[in-house]
Amino acid sequence: MSEELIFHGEHLLDVQRLKKFFPIKKGVFRRTVGWVQAVDGVSLHVDKGETLGLVGESGCGKSTTGKCILRLLEPTEGDILLEGKNISAINPSEMKQFRRKVQAVFQDPYSSLNPRMSVGNIVGEPFKVHDIHPSSDIRERVADLFKKVGLRPEYMSRYPHEFSGGQRQRIGIARSIALRPDLIIFDEPVSALDVSIQAQVINLLDDLKQEFKLSYLFIAHDLSVVEHVSDRIAVMYLGKIVEVAKDTELYSNPLHPYTRALLSAIPIPEPKQKKKRIILQGEVPSPINPPSGCRFHPRCSEAMKICKHEEPIMSAIDHHHQVSCFLYR
Amino acid sequence: MDLGIFPRVVGAKKFESKKMNDRPLLDIRNLKTYFFLPEGVIKAVDNVSFHVGNREIVGLVGESGCGKSVTALSILGLIQSPPGQIVSGEILFQGQDLCKMSPEQLRKIRGNRIAMIFQEPMISLNPLYSIGDQIVEVYTEHYGLSRQEARKKAKEMLEKVQIPSPARRIYEYPHQLSGGMRQRAMIAMALACKPAMILADEPTTALDVTIQAQILELMVELQKLMGTSILLITHNLGAVAEYAKRVIVMYLGRVVEEAPVIPIFESPLHPYTVGLLNSIPKLGSKAIGGKKRLEEIPGMVPGLNDLPEGCYFHPRCSKGREICKRKEPKLFENQPGHRVACWAVREGW
Numbered sequence A: 001m002s003e004e005l006i007f008h009g010e011h012l013l014d015v016q017r018l019k020k021f022f023p024i025k026k027g028v029f030r031r032t033v034g035w036v037q038a039v040d041g042v043s044l045h046v047d048k049g050e051t052l053g054l055v056g057e058s059g060c061g062k063s064t065t066g067k068c069i070l071r072l073l074e075p076t077e078g079d080i081l082l083e084g085k086n087i088s089a090i091n092p093s094e095m096k097q098f099r100r101k102v103q104a105v106f107q108d109p110y111s112s113l114n115p116r117m118s119v120g121n122i123v124g125e126p127f128k129v130h131d132i133h134p135s136s137d138i139r140e141r142v143a144d145l146f147k148k149v150g151l152r153p154e155y156m157s158r159y160p161h162e163f164s165g166g167q168r169q170r171i172g173i174a175r176s177i178a179l180r181p182d183l184i185i186f187d188e189p190v191s192a193l194d195v196s197i198q199a200q201v202i203n204l205l206d207d208l209k210q211e212f213k214l215s216y217l218f219i220a221h222d223l224s225v226v227e228h229v230s231d232r233i234a235v236m237y238l239g240k241i242v243e244v245a246k247d248t249e250l251y252s253n254p255l256h257p258y259t260r261a262l263l264s265a266i267p268i269p270e271p272k273q274k275k276k277r278i279i280l281q282g283e284v285p286s287p288i289n290p291p292s293g294c295r296f297h298p299r300c301s302e303a304m305k306i307c308k309h310e311e312p313i314m315s316a317i318d319h320h321h322q323v324s325c326f327l328y329r
Numbered sequence B: 001m002d003l004g005i006f007p008r009v010v011g012a013k014k015f016e017s018k019k020m021n022d023r024p025l026l027d028i029r030n031l032k033t034y035f036f037l038p039e040g041v042i043k044a045v046d047n048v049s050f051h052v053g054n055r056e057i058v059g060l061v062g063e064s065g066c067g068k069s070v071t072a073l074s075i076l077g078l079i080q081s082p083p084g085q086i087v088s089g090e091i092l093f094q095g096q097d098l099c100k101m102s103p104e105q106l107r108k109i110r111g112n113r114i115a116m117i118f119q120e121p122m123i124s125l126n127p128l129y130s131i132g133d134q135i136v137e138v139y140t141e142h143y144g145l146s147r148q149e150a151r152k153k154a155k156e157m158l159e160k161v162q163i164p165s166p167a168r169r170i171y172e173y174p175h176q177l178s179g180g181m182r183q184r185a186m187i188a189m190a191l192a193c194k195p196a197m198i199l200a201d202e203p204t205t206a207l208d209v210t211i212q213a214q215i216l217e218l219m220v221e222l223q224k225l226m227g228t229s230i231l232l233i234t235h236n237l238g239a240v241a242e243y244a245k246r247v248i249v250m251y252l253g254r255v256v257e258e259a260p261v262i263p264i265f266e267s268p269l270h271p272y273t274v275g276l277l278n279s280i281p282k283l284g285s286k287a288i289g290g291k292k293r294l295e296e297i298p299g300m301v302p303g304l305n306d307l308p309e310g311c312y313f314h315p316r317c318s319k320g321r322e323i324c325k326r327k328e329p330k331l332f333e334n335q336p337g338h339r340v341a342c343w344a345v346r347e348g349w
Ligand SMILES: Nc1ncnc2c1ncn2[C@@H]1O[C@H](COP(=O)(O)OP(=O)(O)OP(=O)(O)O)[C@@H](O)[C@H]1O
Pocket: A022, A023, A036, A037, A038, A056, A057, A058, A059, A060, A061, A062, A063, A064, A065, A221, A287
């Protein structure tokens, strides 16, 4: 962990009891017949200079959480604070500030880059949108950004389709750091890349974080990647965070039965090491009618009577480790 | 995983006599599968040779576009033609060359002796029929069972792949099942005909890790029970380390290394294999040794229409020398069972 982590009394990003429900509409009158409880009371924070990893299986609400923070989706409930300021109550000019400070990089580098714009214009676009005239010429700044992410500046006039997946991801990253943001939200930034290219992009993210003192919220389903890049990790299951811990602590001392199963399910590239595997029964239930009590109880081998009826709350095991499970009341 | 709950073990088939065991079940020799496109010839599989023994699980790994799926489709005779064509080579399956068979013969082999499990089950499941009917059809077609008997068998099979409430699921259509459940249904269908060999092409890539673990364990359990061989195609090196006995590494249409699983992971020889293994973050390594920078393979995979001369890996290789740029290294046996195509290893520099 870096020195910048000294706590200043407030977090860089603070998400409090975030909820996002999507209506399910049916019939000619598009009546709402139910709700997808995609995110149901998520609280998390990211400190300055820190990378918080957010993991969980498909559909657990990771992207929805990210989109609510970015204000691409309107939260149903809850507060999002940036440097202590509640962003649900800010005026348009403050909103513009927010958009400058918080950037995003998404999984599919292709669909997130405008195919009709040259990549140089794509990377330089934030300057125009925010009406910022850097001391030097925009072109020069963009060329600098290209070099920073390991792209040749000569490529500036080319179009996205002329680049490989890894290069397109670099273009997206270059654009995201253009305005020197405080926080970047990555949603599966390397999942679409080949393994040998994945390593290049992960190392690049590490370097940029050091150089520009960035903070990251890193969303991914691959726990090995998340463990590598994160300082702390939050594990999500069916709309809720079930455990948060320091990177190495989560691996060496997982507490929540779901975290344990998740860790044990990951095959390790070491053939002599045979893992003891916890095979979870059944599948992830639907967020439309999530189970009562603890949402994990139907698949939990350690479920007790209380788990079915009462919802566990997050409790701190120590300073670096919180878990939401009745086993640790 | 407990399979003991099922009253009767279907399968456990003795399909090979002792004598035949010396011969590999599948033996691919110098296979070339090319695609003839207006902009040029794509050598998707270029002189590939390897074998899969009886009851063996062999992992086939390599990055996107290196020819893994085209290899599998070539075995099944499913290469789209035109533009694709098996240009030369032999695919010996139980001693017979699949390349010389008629489409009709191949179709029989596909349904019967070789089954395929794809990444996207919707390709092999017919959306218009209930999953039960599709498995029933395997039994009526291949074993000539009556519909009633076949239905009973189909239900047993769904139980075997641990689809909950199979009596009800048997009437459901593929779109009504979750991804994991569809994958199970496909495995049930693949196993119903008791194949000698399963080609599993990224069988779990689209699934969540906990479901992935369920499906892989299930496949291996059933493989042991039924004595099937598996060619496990995946880019998940963890899954290969765990389940495969032998591993084949491909790069741009060629086999660059082949060895039993332990030497591949513990003493890989080809610089590409070494780079591949070092570039993946390993879960838990941070807790032991602190955070280390990942190793990168520099550059990127060239396009198949833009291949370098000599060794295809040389532009990204730190050990490359003059000869690598000019001459393709052939696979040679460095140690018993460990083959590698690299000048540096061969010449010992
Ligand atoms: N616009 C929407 N309308 C209705 N439901 C939605 C919408 N967006 C997401 N959902 C649902 O919300 C839940 C959470 O989705 P989300 O995309 O956040 O999951 P995720 O954790 O990012 O999954 P993945 O790993 O597959 O990307 C899912 O059940 C999803 O189907």
